[in-house]
Structure formats: structure tokens, C-alpha cells
Amino acid sequence: MLTDDKNGRNAHFAKAVQRLKDERRYRVFIDLERDADRFPTALWRPEGGQKPRDVTIWCSNDYLGMGCHPDVRGAATASANQHGAGAGGTRNISGTHHRIIELEAELADLHGKEAGLVFTSGWISNLAGISTIASLMPNCLILSDALNHNSMIEGVRRAGCEKQVWRHNDVEHLEALLKAADPARAKLIVFESLYSMDGDIAPIEKIVELAERYNAMTYIDEVHAVGMYGPRGGGISERDGLAHRIDVIEGTLAKGFGSLGGYIAGDSIVVDAVRSYAPQFIFSTTLPPMVVSGACAAVRHLKASGVEREGHQYMASVTKHALQAAGIPVKDNPSHIVPVMVNDAERCKAASDLLLRRHDIYIQPINFPTVAIGTERLRITPTPRHTEAHVSVLVEALVDVWKTLDLPFTSARILPLRRKAPAADCVYPEMRKAAE
Numbered sequence: 001m002l003t004d005d006k007n008g009r010n011a012h013f014a015k016a017v018q019r020l021k022d023e024r025r026y027r028v029f030i031d032l033e034r035d036a037d038r039f040p041t042a043l044w045r046p047e048g049g050q051k052p053r054d055v056t057i058w059c060s061n062d063y064l065g066m067g068c069h070p071d072v073r074g075a076a077t078a079s080a081n082q083h084g085a086g087a088g089g090t091r092n093i094s095g096t097h098h099r100i101i102e103l104e105a106e107l108a109d110l111h112g113k114e115a116g117l118v119f120t121s122g123w124i125s126n127l128a129g130i131s132t133i134a135s136l137m138p139n140c141l142i143l144s145d146a147l148n149h150n151s152m153i154e155g156v157r158r159a160g161c162e163k164q165v166w167r168h169n170d171v172e173h174l175e176a177l178l179k180a181a182d183p184a185r186a187k188l189i190v191f192e193s194l195y196s197m198d199g200d201i202a203p204i205e206k207i208v209e210l211a212e213r214y215n216a217m218t219y220i221d222e223v224h225a226v227g228m229y230g231p232r233g234g235g236i237s238e239r240d241g242l243a244h245r246i247d248v249i250e251g252t253l254a255k256g257f258g259s260l261g262g263y264i265a266g267d268s269i270v271v272d273a274v275r276s277y278a279p280q281f282i283f284s285t286t287l288p289p290m291v292v293s294g295a296c297a298a299v300r301h302l303k304a305s306g307v308e309r310e311g312h313q314y315m316a317s318v319t320k321h322a323l324q325a326a327g328i329p330v331k332d333n334p335s336h337i338v339p340v341m342v343n344d345a346e347r348c349k350a351a352s353d354l355l356l357r358r359h360d361i362y363i364q365p366i367n368f369p370t371v372a373i374g375t376e377r378l379r380i381t382p383t384p385r386h387t388e389a390h391v392s393v394l395v396e397a398l399v400d401v402w403k404t405l406d407l408p409f410t411s412a413r414i415l416p417l418r419r420k421a422p423a424a425d426c427v428y429p430e431m432r433k434a435a436e
Contacts, residue, residue: 024345025367032057032362036068040385044362055360056390058380063228063336064308065385066258066298076294087286091275095286103296107263110226110234110299111249115271118263118292120284122223122252123151125262128280129250130155130190130219136273137186143177143216145169145191145202152190152221168195171206178214187216193236196224197371197379199337204237208245219248227256228309228336233302257302259295261287311384312336315391319382322395327409328402331377338380340398342407348376351401359397 020026032055033043039062044055066072079099088094100118107116119125130152134140142156142163156163166174174189181187189211194201204220211218222235230238233256237243248270253261264274275281287295302308316336323330323340331339342348348365355361355378363378371377380394402409 023368024349025369030356030362030364036073039065039068040383040390042362044356044360053360055356055362056393057362058382058386058394059363059378060381060383061255062258063224063256063381063383064258064302064312065383066227066256066302066308067294068385069258069298069301071301072258072294072297075297076290079293080290083289085288085290087288089285090283091286092282097286097289097292099289099292099296100286103292103299104263106296106299106303107251108265110232110303111238111243111251111265112234113243113249113265114268116263116265117271117275117281118253118261118287119281120261120287122250122254122262124280124284125250125252125264126151126221127155127158128278129248129264129274130188131158131160132274132278133217133219133248133270134159134161134188136277137188137217140186140188141181143174143187143189147195147197148190148192149196149221149223152192156190169200169202171203171210174207175210175214178210178216181214183215187214188219189216190219190221192221192223194222194224194229194335194337196337197339197366197377198331199333199335199339201236201334204240204242204246208242212245217247218245219250220246221250223250223252223255223262224335224337225256226251227298227302228312231306232304233299233309253295253298257295257298259298260291261295308384312382315382315384315386318388319380319386319391319394322391323380323398324410326395326399327411328395328398329408329410336382338382340378340380342376342378343374345373345376347405347407348378350405351378351407354401354404355397359393359400361394361397 031045035042040057041054042057043052045052087097104116104118108114119128134142140161142159142161144156144163144165145168146165147168164177166177189207191202191207193204208218220237222237225235227233229236234243237246237249243249248264248266250264253259264271313336319338320330329341331341342351345367348367352363352365355363363380365376366379367376
């Protein structure tokens with residue numbers, strides 16, 4: 001039985017949780033059992049003892065399905081058998097194993113930088129990278145894009161420096177802020193290459209030009225682009241031939257590479273300074289060899305293979321084309337992200353629930369604070385493992401949901417596909433069948 005004091009304390013937490021439910025922002029986690037051989041199919045275990053059933057995942061950040069790739073699985077399994085399940089400690093306390101040294105070298109090479117440094121997640125790499133770099137430059141001014149990810153915002157806060165927020169992708173506003181700053185003052189521009197909610201891409205070349213003109217350091221988050229863009233998967237900055245002009249490139253191993261962890265790559269002295277000063281790095285247990293080996297296999301594979309990128313772009317184009325043709329409101333953008341706009345929190349959650357329970361399709365609702373109130377959406381992320389048959393089922397399901405919830409359709413229109421069909425010799429049987 002709870003004491004009165006404990007009852008009183010718990011009432012605060014209950015009130016906070018209820019507030020989220022009242023605002024239709026309470027997050028429900030779906031119990032899914034991923035099947036590496038059948039991805040994007042997974043087993044859903046509903047609450048209440050209902051019988052488990054297969055569902056199709058349309059919102060995975062394993063964008064290329066590399067977490068299921070046989071080379072990645074094989075490397076991780078072999079490493080677990082050879083090295084065990086854990087890392088043994090922090091990097092300073094027996095955790096600097098050979099596999100993570102190999103991975104950091106691969107990541108530095110991927111981005112054409114002198115050094116790389118791996119963290120336990122992309123969130124931590126941004127928090128540690130931004131805060132440490134800025135705090136080590138006296139009187140640093142941080143200039144941050146208005147739509148930067150939470151991890152970048154927290155990194156800016158942790159730095160304890162003066163910050164100025166520039167309007168999203170507005171280089172004229174950024175230049176005005178740079179002009180107003182003391183030319184001799186240290187400045188750090190932090191921005192993303194690809195913004196994952198709207199799918200828009202930063203004007204990287206213009207930002208770099210401003211940084212060079214006004215003597216500012218650049219820090220780019222390539223989390224939603226590494227593996228998927230560029231001839232070797234180095235991201236948008238590699239695709240556009242700009243990586244060598246950017247000071248620090250941050251990325252993740254948990255999306256395009258299908259594993260776990262985050263990293264930064266840059267000049268060796270900058271990376272060494274972060275390694276030496278960032279508490280998030282110093283006091284965190286190292287990623288275990290089995291995780292690192294799988295990630296390293298993914299990085300190496302995608303440096304040499306463009307098949308996954310080609311299939312990924314093709315399926316993204318097919319999905320956007322089919323949904324737009326059916327009158328489903330897709331926010332247009334030049335990337336692989338497919339935002340289906342609902343613009344209401346309660347109806348967005350209802351749409352997600354209907355897709356799951358009626359159509360065996362899992363797409364989680366995206367609500368505030370991830371996106372602004374009134375811009376709620378279903379964020380669809382096609383992979384090379386999806387097929388045109390999957391897309392047909394998805395379109396029919398979304399049309400049914402839109403009609404059931406009386407959501408507005410757009411004027412149906414047919415758009416030309418942006419990409420050619422993938423090569424018939426692609427690695428995934430589903431893609432090969434679609435190409436034929």
C-alpha cells in the first residue's frame with residue numbers, strides 16, 4: 001500500500017501523463033518482432049492476449065534494409081562468437097577494441113576526413129560533438145538552423161555559448177547574422193543535410209560559401225543521408241562534391257547502415273579534442289564488437305555497391321507517385337521521405353490505428369513536439385525490400401482510411417517517375433521481380 005507521500009508524488013506523474021493523453025500526444029509503442037529474412041514483414045503482438053499476426057512496416061529508419069543484409073548479419077554473428085557480447089568498458093577502460101578502431105578508419109575514409117570517432121548513438125554524437133567543439137572555442141557564436149534535430153539543439157544548449165537561430169534553409173538570414181558578428185569571433189554553423197520530417201535538403205553549397213567568406217566553422221548532420229546518397233554512401237555532401245569543404249560531418253550507423261551508434265568525422269585534432277573532453281564519450285561504455293562489426297560490414301558494402309541506393313530511390317519515387325495519383329496528400333520533396341499530411345493529432349493517431357488493425361500496415365503517427373501542432377503526419381519510408389505489390393496494398397489501405405475518417409483528398413494527378421527501375425540483377429529478390 002502506498003504511503004500518502006508516495007501517493008502525492010505519483011499524482012504529479014499521473015497528471016503529466018494524462019496531459020499528454022488529453023492533448024493526443026501520448027505515445028503508444030507497438031510490440032513488433034522483426035524477421036530479418038522477411039523484412040519489411042514483422043510479427044505484431046497486440047495487447048490483451050490477441051493472436052499475433054504479420055504486418056508490413058512502412059516507417060522503419062533502416063532505410064536500405066542493411067540490418068537484414070546477410071553480410072552484416074554474418075559479420076555481427078562471427079564477431080559475437082569470437083569476442084563475446086559486450087565491450088568490456090569505456091574506451092579508456094579496456095573498451096578500445098580493434099573492431100571499433102577499424103570502423104572509425106572506415107568512417108573517416110567514407111567522408112574523406114583525417115579521423116572519425118564513434119559514439120553509442122547519433123543523438124549522443126550530436127550532443128557531444130556540438131557542445132564540445134563550441135565550448136573549446138573562446139566566445140564562440142553558434143548559428144543553428146531553426147529546424148535542427150533535438151540532439152543538435154541539446155548540443156547547442158550544453159555548449160553554454162551564445163546562439164542565434166537562423167530561419168530554416170534561409171541563407172540570406174544566415175548571412176545577415178554572420179555579417180553582424182565580429183569578424184574575429186569564433187563561429188560555428190550547425191545544420192542538417194536532409195531534414196527527416198519534411199524531406200527537404202539544405203542549400204549546402206551556399207552555406208559553405210558563407211562559412212568560408214565569414215570565417216565560420218561548419219558542422220553538418222548527415223544522419224538521414226549517409227549510406228543513401230553519394231557514389232559511396234557519404235551523404236548529400238559527398239553527392240554534391242562538398243564534403244572536403246565541411247569541417248565536421250556527423251552521421252549515424254542506425255539508419256542507412258542498419259546498425260547502432262553515431263559518429264563524427266573531421267580533422268584529427270578536432271576529433272582528438274572531442275575524444276579528450278566530451279564526457280558523453282569518456283564515461284560511456286563502448287559499443288560491443290558484434291555491433292561494430294555489423295556496422296563496419298554495412299559501411300564497406302555500401303561504399304562498393306550502389307544497388308541498394310538505386311532500389312531505394314526507385315521505391316521512394318513509385319510510392320510518392322502512387323499516393324499522389326490516388327489523391328493522398330503527400331508533401332513533395334526531393335528526398336526519399338514520404339510525408340503524408342493529416343494536420344490533426346487525433347485523426348493522425350486514428351489513421352495509424354486503422355492502418356494497423358484493419359490493414360496490417362504499421363506507420364506510426366508523427367505529432368508535436370517532433371513536428372509543429374497542426375502539421376501532424378504519417379511519415380512513410382520505403383525501402384528496397386518493399387515491392388510494387390506492397391505499394392498497391394498501401395495505397396488501397398490509405399484510401400480506405402481517408403474515406404473512413406473523412407480526411408481531405410487532393411486532386412488526383414499522375415506524375416512521371418523520377419527514377420528508372422532498378423537493375424534486374426539487384427540483390428533483393430523482391431526488387432528483381434519488380435524490375436522484370
